[in-house]
Amino acid sequence: MSAVIEARDLVKTFDADEAPVRAVDHVDLVLEEGETVSVMGPSGCGKSTLLHLLGGLERPDAGEVRLGDRRVDGLSETEWAVLRRRSIGFVFQAFNLVDELTAIENVELPALLLGVPRGRARRNALDLLERLRVAERAGHLPDRLSGGERQRVAVARALVNEPLVVMADEPTGNLDSRATGDILGLFAELRDARQTLLLVTHDARAASIADRLLTMRDGAVVGQTRLDTGTPIERVLAGLVDLGDTA
Amino acid sequence: MISSIRIAARLAARNLRRRPGPALLLLLTLTIATGTLGLGLSVYGSADAAWDRAWKATDGFHVAFDVYHPPDEAGNDAFVRKMQRRARAIAGASGVVAVGGPWTHLYGSIDVAGGREDLTAEIRPPGRYPVDQPLVTSGRWLGSGDGVVLEGGLAATIGAGAGDTVTIQGEPFAVLGVATTVSRGRFPLSRPAQVWVTPQTADRMRDLGMTVEGFELQLRLRDPADASAFVEDHRPAFRSDPNSSAIAFLETWQERRADSHSDIDIVAGTLLAAGILLAILTIATAGVLVAGRMSERIRQVGTLKAVGVTPRQIVLALLLEYGAVAVVATAVGIGIGLLLAPEIANTSVTILGTPQPRLTWMQVAFVGGVALLVVLIGTLRPGFRGVRRSTLSSLASGVRPPRRPGRLSRLASGARLPIPAVLGLRSSWRRPGRLVTNAAGLTFGVAMVVVALALRDSLDLLNTQTAEAGHAASDAAVGALYDQIRAIVLGTALLLVMLGSINAFIVASFAARDGARSHAAIRALGGTPRQTVISLIVSQLGACALAVVLGIPLGLGLWRLMDGGDLPETGVSAVALLLVAVLVPVAFAAVVSVPARRLANRPIAPLLTYE
Numbered sequence: 050m051s052a053v054i055e056a057r058d059l060v061k062t063f064d065a066d067e068a069p070v071r072a073v074d075h076v077d078l079v080l081e082e083g084e085t086v087s088v089m090g091p092s093g094c095g096k097s098t099l100l101h102l103l104g105g106l107e108r109p110d111a112g113e114v115r116l117g118d119r120r121v122d123g124l125s126e127t128e129w130a131v132l133r134r135r136s137i138g139f140v141f142q143a144f145n146l147v148d149e150l151t152a153i154e155n156v157e158l159p160a161l162l163l164g165v166p167r168g169r170a171r172r173n174a175l176d177l178l179e180r181l182r183v184a185e186r187a188g189h190l191p192d193r194l195s196g197g198e199r200q201r202v203a204v205a206r207a208l209v210n211e212p213l214v215v216m217a218d219e220p221t222g223n224l225d226s227r228a229t230g231d232i233l234g235l236f237a238e239l240r241d242a243r244q245t246l247l248l249v250t251h252d253a254r255a256a257s258i259a260d261r262l263l264t265m266r267d268g269a270v271v272g273q274t275r276l277d278t279g280t281p282i283e284r285v286l287a288g289l290v291d292l293g294d295t296a
Numbered sequence: 297m298i299s300s301i302r303i304a305a306r307l308a309a310r311n312l313r314r315r316p317g318p319a320l321l322l323l324l325t326l327t328i329a330t331g332t333l334g335l336g337l338s339v340y341g342s343a344d345a346a347w348d349r350a351w352k353a354t355d356g357f358h359v360a361f362d363v364y365h366p367p368d369e370a371g372n373d374a375f376v377r378k379m380q381r382r383a384r385a386i387a388g389a390s391g392v393v394a395v396g397g398p399w400t401h402l403y404g405s406i407d408v409a410g411g412r413e414d415l416t417a418e419i420r421p422p423g424r425y426p427v428d429q430p431l432v433t434s435g436r437w438l439g440s441g442d443g444v445v446l447e448g449g450l451a452a453t454i455g456a457g458a459g460d461t462v463t464i465q466g467e468p469f470a471v472l473g474v475a476t477t478v479s480r481g482r483f484p485l486s487r488p489a490q491v492w493v494t495p496q497t498a499d500r501m502r503d504l505g506m507t508v509e510g511f512e513l514q515l516r517l518r519d520p521a522d523a524s525a526f527v528e529d530h531r532p533a534f535r536s537d538p539n540s541s542a543i544a545f546l547e548t549w550q551e552r553r554a555d556s557h558s559d560i561d562i563v564a565g566t567l568l569a570a571g572i573l574l575a576i577l578t579i580a581t582a583g584v585l586v587a588g589r590m591s592e593r594i595r596q597v598g599t600l601k602a603v604g605v606t607p608r609q610i611v612l613a614l615l616l617e618y619g620a621v622a623v624v625a626t627a628v629g630i631g632i633g634l635l636l637a638p639e640i641a642n643t644s645v646t647i648l649g650t651p652q653p654r655l656t657w658m659q660v661a662f663v664g665g666v667a668l669l670v671v672l673i674g675t676l677r678p679g680f681r682g683v684r685r686s687t688l689s690s691l692a693s694g695v696r697p698p699r700r701p702g703r704l705s706r707l708a709s710g711a712r713l714p715i716p717a718v719l720g721l722r723s724s725w726r727r728p729g730r731l732v733t734n735a736a737g738l739t740f741g742v743a744m745v746v747v748a749l750a751l752r753d754s755l756d757l758l759n760t761q762t763a764e765a766g767h768a769a770s771d772a773a774v775g776a777l778y779d780q781i782r783a784i785v786l787g788t789a790l791l792l793v794m795l796g797s798i799n800a801f802i803v804a805s806f807a808a809r810d811g812a813r814s815h816a817a818i819r820a821l822g823g824t825p826r827q828t829v830i831s832l833i834v835s836q837l838g839a840c841a842l843a844v845v846l847g848i849p850l851g852l853g854l855w856r857l858m859d860g861g862d863l864p865e866t867g868v869s870a871v872a873l874l875l876v877a878v879l880v881p882v883a884f885a886a887v888v889s890v891p892a893r894r895l896a897n898r899p900i901a902p903l904l905t906y907e
Contacts, residue, residue, distance in 0.1 A: 133821065147818060
């Protein structure tokens with residue numbers, strides 16, 4: 050297996066009213082091809098910032114990020130944008146569908162940005178919506194969809210360009226338990242299909258679908274363990290560190 | 297009620313302190329309108345005080361009776377004799393306390409730089425007169441010896457003074473002095489030119505071919521305020537005869553004063569029209585600002601309603617907030633008006649002395665009323681719409697969800713437009729009210745630019761035409777007046793375009809705010825900052841396209857309505873219109889690109905996180 054994403058000594062500090070806050074503190078991380086990794090930790094521990102740094106939505110203050118063989122932490126905004134089209138699919142807690150576009154238009158958007166012909170982009174988008182069981186809502190605007198439907202559309206959008214890695218930031222944080230189950234089922238299918246996945250979550254149930262679990266506190270990775278050994282996640286978490294409000 | 301006002305005032309003060317930007321923008325746009333109105337009103341009355349001073353100093357007439365007839369035209373003699381008899385009779389009418397004249401007028405011509413001008417020589421015996429004693433500003437009044445006294449405007453135009461020589465009917469005449477009167481407007485805008493001569497000099501002028509063209513009788517009444525009633529009582533006896541080409545008329549001092557400063561009135565009228573147009577456009581600015589603020593503050597409104605503040609108090613707070621801006625704009629605008637008015641009034645060629653720009657309390661109230669009306673119209677609709685939302689929906693609110701894509705934007709998708717263009721069109725459909733408001737403002741601006749271009753072409757044509765015989769100096773003065781009007785129209789067009797740009801900037805900024813999350817999402821998917829900029833520009837260009845499509849024909853239509861008078865008929869060249877159609881959207885795109893670039897440079901991660 051080869052590394053899809055590799056971060057070395059990553060640092061990110063934010064200005065705050067009283068003193069600067071180090072959101073990511075010398076983090077090293079390797080995400081292998083076909084691997085599903087969950088990142089857990091209490092609120093404000095820096096897990097979303099880490100995801101943003103790895104996906105080029107934020108720039109690190111120090112350290113190095115590699116995507117495949119390429120060092121990417123110094124890329125310009127435009128270079129990152131072009132890279133994301135092909136290599137990274139995002140799923141957010143707030144869905145972040147484009148309000149003005151219908152469900153199917155949202156899904157085909159990354160393909161169109163990549164230059165895929167319209168007809169093929171539309172067919173791919175429809176296939177994905179069917180796979181994710183939301184095709185009948187294809188012509189609706191996001192505000193007409195339920196939370197679960199929106200997140201399915203967002204997952205379809207993340208997958209449409211067959212990215213190297215899908216990065217999901219609290220993908221179930223805004224869903225009821227039934228929709229959460231649906232979405233986790235989707236992620237489990239992706240894991241089984243060996244889609245590389247990086248999952249940031251509070252939810253132990255969500256984290257449990259991963260092959261490997263990283264835990265963070267105060268910006269640093271404080272522990273990691275493999276979950277593919279069949280050990281229940283609660284026991285894994287209890288054995289790692291005190292995760293405060295995450296348990 | 298008092299407590300409502302107190303709460304509303306506190307809310308208004310807090311909002312003004314917390315977010316001064318929109319209030320400052322409204323203040324700027326409103327001040328442009330109130331300043332133009334204040335300027336127009338200050339200029340409008342600035343000549344009256346100077347005229348009144350000259351009127352008092354010269355024992356000016358209260359009622360004048362004039363008869364004019366073409367020289368050597370048969371059939372007029374009987375009518376003129378009848379009018380002379382009536383003039384003698386009216387001089388003894390009840391209420392008349394002093395009589396001047398009747399003064400006989402000779403018609404001829406005088407040489408001025410660049411040509412020849414029609415001339416009236418008023419014959420007066422040397423001495424003092426109980427009515428209209430012209431005020432000598434240099435040299436001396438008529439006395440013994442040959443010579444003429446020049447009316448002040450004529451002396452200024454030809455640059456002659458006491459001791460100089462002027463050429464009348466091709467012969468030299470000594471200038472005895474220069475004098476000012478209110479019985480005639482100042483040359484060259486008031487024609488013909490006027491000199492005063494003794495009967496002895498008049499004989500010489502007759503020998504040179506000058507002919508009698510009429511006379512003027514001047515009366516002072518016991519009370520000058522009775523002038524209108526006096527004229528109404530006697531008008532039937534002094535009507536012109538339809539069978540004669542001679543003209544007879546009675547005129548009050550108030551009418552003569554109103555006609556005496558036509559250039560100032562035209563300039564002031566143009567400024568007032570510009571001010572009203574600017575005020576109308578400012579309504580759009582206020583509306584856009586308030587609507588934007590309301591959508592931004594909808595959650596605050598919900599919170600206020602949840603803790604018991606009534607919708608009326610919230611709207612009152614909005615009104616107080618922007619009412620305070622209107623009061624400041626009125627004060628600043630009037631100050632600007634009073635400051636600049638002397639500069640403009642001083643360019644007048646009709647004013648009798650130093651202009652005194654002033655504003656009556658009524659005029660101040662008018663300017664303030666316009667400012668408050670602008671704020672009221674701009675505030676009420678979005679204000680009420682904002683507070684009508686249920687408290688819960690306000691508390692839960694984000695930005696307004698988009699509408700279903702319209703037929704146009706669906707066509708755009710089908711037409712395989714680039715993605716940023718499709719997104720832009722979809723965004724513009726999100727807030728059609730703002731699009732229309734924006735377009736309305738810009739339409740005025742484009743229309744005024746077209747009018748200014750037409751006026752420029754027409755005046756250029758006017759300048760190439762040869763002056764009419766006998767009108768050399770007055771045509772030049774009219775040309776200068778038109779130049780001034782052209783400058784005002786062009787200035788107004790620029791101000792309208794500027795206001796349109798401010799509106800466009802505000803609307804684009806709000807659109808950038810409303811669409812920030814969507815654009816951040818698109819960038820997370822691989823959209824570039826450039827595509828964000830293009831998308832936002834396209835979303836706003838619809839308003840500009842609409843403004844160009846409507847503004848050009850509107851401007852041409854306005855020009856057709858304005859066309860006429862002394863201006864040569866002309867249209868606007870197709871090239872100029874094409875330039876307008878191209879440059880306006882380019883300039884618009886440049887303005888809109890500022891908030892668009894700001895949006896494109898915003899870090900996207902904070903926009904994508906869940907609140």
